[in-house]
Amino acid sequence: MKWTSTVALALLAPANALLRFPCAQLVIDRLDPLVTPGMAPSPHLHQIVGGNSFNVTMAPSKDMPTESTCTTCQVCLDFSNYWTAILYFKAKNGTYKRVPQKQNVGFDGVQGGMTVYYMQDGLYNFQQTSKVTAFKPGFRMYIGDVNARTKEQAERFRQLTFTCLQDMNTRDPQTLEFPTQPCPAGIMTAVRFPTCWDGKNLDSPDHMSHMAYPEYGTFESGGPCPASHPVRMPQLFYEVIWETKQFNNKADWPSDGTQPFVWSFGDGTGYANHGDYVFGWKDDSLQRAMDSPCYQNCPTLQTQNAAAMNACKKDRVVREEVDAWVNELPGGHMPEYIKKRWD
Numbered sequence: 001m002k003w004t005s006t007v008a009l010a011l012l013a014p015a016n017a018l019l020r021f022p023c024a025q026l027v028i029d030r031l032d033p034l035v036t037p038g039m040a041p042s043p044h045l046h047q048i049v050g051g052n053s054f055n056v057t058m059a060p061s062k063d064m065p066t067e068s069t070c071t072t073c074q075v076c077l078d079f080s081n082y083w084t085a086i087l088y089f090k091a092k093n094g095t096y097k098r099v100p101q102k103q104n105v106g107f108d109g110v111q112g113g114m115t116v117y118y119m120q121d122g123l124y125n126f127q128q129t130s131k132v133t134a135f136k137p138g139f140r141m142y143i144g145d146v147n148a149r150t151k152e153q154a155e156r157f158r159q160l161t162f163t164c165l166q167d168m169n170t171r172d173p174q175t176l177e178f179p180t181q182p183c184p185a186g187i188m189t190a191v192r193f194p195t196c197w198d199g200k201n202l203d204s205p206d207h208m209s210h211m212a213y214p215e216y217g218t219f220e221s222g223g224p225c226p227a228s229h230p231v232r233m234p235q236l237f238y239e240v241i242w243e244t245k246q247f248n249n250k251a252d253w254p255s256d257g258t259q260p261f262v263w264s265f266g267d268g269t270g271y272a273n274h275g276d277y278v279f280g281w282k283d284d285s286l287q288r289a290m291d292s293p294c295y296q297n298c299p300t301l302q303t304q305n306a307a308a309m310n311a312c313k314k315d316r317v318v319r320e321e322v323d324a325w326v327n328e329l330p331g332g333h334m335p336e337y338i339k340k341r342w343d
């Protein structure tokens with residue numbers, strides 16, 4: 001009997017790693033060093049986590065692990081930056097309020113931010129036997145389309161989804177559009193990046209075409225990489241949980257039956273869900289972590305506690321109201337914003 005259970009354990013022991021860790025909020029700011037470098041303010045508001053060398057401009061040659069003095073992520077060697085747009089609630093009287101974020105169960109005490117995953121296989125594959133090539137210094141990418149407003153436009157991207165949390169453990173169903181009913185435990189946004197690299201470019205003009213999705217299926221279903229993008233990378237995956245509880249009273253919702261949430265760039269459909277990533281792990285620490293056996297918590301990676309994560313902060317560059325009720329989204333409507341710039 002004892003022999004049998006040892007064998008069973010050995011078979012279950014992961015060969016490689018699936019990493020899952022929380023990152024606290026670094027800053028909420030109207031900057032986007034990937035899509036609009038040098039622009040302050042950038043067109044819309046973001047929530048950013050990771051190393052504190054995040055800035056208006058981040059040249060690919062920038063060595064984030066040496067320029068950052070701290071990271072908001074639990075893993076001490078990860079100075080990457082991860083960011084998404086911000087969710088707003090639009091009240092019946094036409095004013096807007098930013099929806100705060102909260103962490104996943106088990107990450108209590110970590111303020112705002114998101115949960116980050118690096119996976120070698122599907123989330124529920126406890127063995128993680130596949131090999132992946134970690135991102136290289138200077139690597140960055142973007143996924144999604146800020147202008148998507150139809151389901152067809154959103155379907156070009158696999159797995160950029162919303163989950164209406166009935167409780168903190170709800171994960172399905174996942175939709176491409178905002179939930180249509182109040183979600184008792186909040187709205188979860190999932191951003192899964194493509195996993196196949198062209199093996200050459202650390203970035204590309206649209207920040208996407210150096211990467212591709214598997215030829216068919218998904219990373220999780222084991223789809224192979226296409227010949228144009230043959231290098232299999234980790235599945236980078238963000239979970240952002242928007243705490244909607246103060247906005248869940250149906251009496252405050254539009255009387256025409258539509259839902260009241262809107263992205264910080266004015267999308268009320270949800271189809272323009274998108275995310276940004278700038279790699280910044282120290283040396284080859286990500287590759288080493290991916291090659292060492294662990295499932296979610298890796299004993300080989302040094303971690304910091306919630307207080308240390310929360311203490312890593314960066315001053316906002318664009319100073320504007322992000323907490324009170326406001327008459328328009330930060331940056332206003334895009335055409336007006338551009339007009340103001342050239343006046």
Ligand SMILES: *[C@@H]1O[C@H](CO)[C@@H](O)[C@H](O)[C@H]1NC(C)=O
Pocket residue numbers: 052053054055056
């Ligand atoms: C951000 O960039 C500005 C100049 O563009 C520089 O003065 C500042 O020190 C940078 N901040 C950080 C945290 O790197």
Ligand SMILES: *[C@@H]1O[C@H](CO)[C@@H](O)[C@H](O)[C@H]1NC(C)=O
Pocket residue numbers: 091092093094095252325
């Ligand atoms: C608009 O509605 C919100 C939510 O009901 C309320 O808190 C806010 O004070 C209202 N603002 C104005 C200007 O009436």
